[in-house]
Amino acid sequence: MHAVTIPEPGGPEALVWAEVPVPEPGEGEVLVEVAASAVNRADILQRQGFYDPPPGASPYPGLECSGRISALGPGVNTWAVGDEVCALLGGGGYAEQVAVPTGQLLPVPEGIDIRTAASLPEVTSTIWSNVFMVAHLRPGETLLVHGGGSGIGTMAIQLAKAVGARVAVTAGSKEKLERCAELGADILINYRDQDFVEEVRAGTDGQGADVILDIIGAKYLEQNIKALAVNGRLAIIGLQGGRKGELNLGALLAKRAAVTATSLRARPAAEKTAIVAAVREHVWPLVSDGRVRPVVDSTVPMSRATDAHRAMEESTHVGKILLTP
Template sequence: MHAITIPEPGGPEALVWDEVPDPVPAEGEVLVEVVAGAVNRADILQRQGHYDPPPGASRHPGLECSGRIAALGPGVSGWAVGDEVCALLAGGGYAEKTAVPAGQLLPVPQGVDLRQAAALPEVVCTVWSNVFMVAHLRPGETLLVHGGSSGIGTMAIQLAKAAGARVAVTAGTREKLDRCAGLGADILINYREQDFVEEIRRATDGAGADVILDNMGAKYLDRNVRALAVNGRLAIIGMQGGAKGELNIGALLAKRGAISATSLRARPLDEKAAIVAAVREHVWPLIADGQVRPVVDREVPMRDAATAHRIVEESGHIGKVLLVAS
């Protein structure tokens, strides 16, 4: 088979489409013939040499894919060869075939094209696990999403609205904010021109955001705490603004606030399986009835993954950039 390899860390040109051995599904795994994968920021970090796959995972980048089951490993039940699926991965999505733990498989939701299903697993599992399983967003509360036009952001808007929450977003252009509004965002903040702390306070009559989903990390840490409502919850899922920041513990105490920081890739298999099962139970029906949908900016041939990485690094996209295997 062919897959994207990274012989040496570097820029997008470090991604090489090469012939590699086929993966063999181990105990509890299935072999998926990949139709499409999707680009995530974690893939860019891996390409740059900053985010190695966990032990035992595929060295090829790619944290999600869609395709058809080609073979079942020992001990797998409930799935059959030919089933159309999408999957959460620890690596291996930028390839024509990949081995997946059965607990990380999802059926393609009703009404979703097989290719576009590749845009779902990583973003849905990230949003559901952080916003709902950890931060416990409730109906009537306000969620602030940084990077509202990203793959994570576009999914967070839809899931929060489906749950009866009010949604605020930050983005850097009017086009991106308009797209967020089209998905249901109520409060639109241009972070290039506006202070999100002031804007969220103004929009909530001084109360602040009950939950903040943050992809920036250090750069926004102090302002995120100031933007929280009393009993607010800050969920950090990225470090695009740096890894080390200064926390005003007094301000956090005054808010009776909570900060969580999680990632999916290196979690134990049973934890990822539990998140995937929750997504199938709670989110797949919302997709089937049209309340939630994948947002895809464009599709790029997988062999041209370097082009897709450039698009994502330039932040000119809205939603997900897919890599089509054939």
């Protein structure tokens, strides 16, 4: 089979479409013939040499995929060859075939085509685990999403609205903010010329955001604490703005606030299985009945993954960028 390999870390040109061995599904795994994968920021970090796959995971990039089961490993009796699935991966999505633990498999949602389904596993698992399982966003509360036009952002808007929350978003262009509004965002903030702390307070009668989903990290830490409401929860899932920041514990205490930081890729299999099960229970019905829809910006041949990575780094896209073998 072919896969996107990274012989040496570097820029987008470091991605090489090459012939590699077909993986063998192990105990409790299935082999999936990949219909599509999707690009995530973590893939760029891996390409640059800053984010190695967890032990035992495929060395190729790609944290999610969709396709059809082509073989069953030992002990698998809940899935069948030919089943259409999408999957959360520790790696290996940028390939024609990938071995997947059954606990990380999801059926393709009703009404979604098999390729588009590749855009769902990573974002839904990330958002549900952080915004709902950890930060416990409730109806009537306000969620602030940084990077509202991203794959994470476009899905977070929809899921928060589906449970009855208000949504504030930051984005870097009028066009992206308009797309966020179409998805249901209530408070639109252009981070290039607006102070998101002031805008969130103004849009919430001075209360602030109950939950903040942050992909920036250190650069936004101080402002995020200021933007939180009393009893607010800050969930950090990315470090695009740096790893080290100064935290005013007095401000945190005054608001009785909480800060959490999580990643998904390196979690133990049991935790991933629990998250995927929660997504199937709570999110898949919303997708199947059309209340939540995947947002796909473009589809690129996997052999041209370099183009997809350049597009991701330019940040002109809205939603997900897909790769097809």
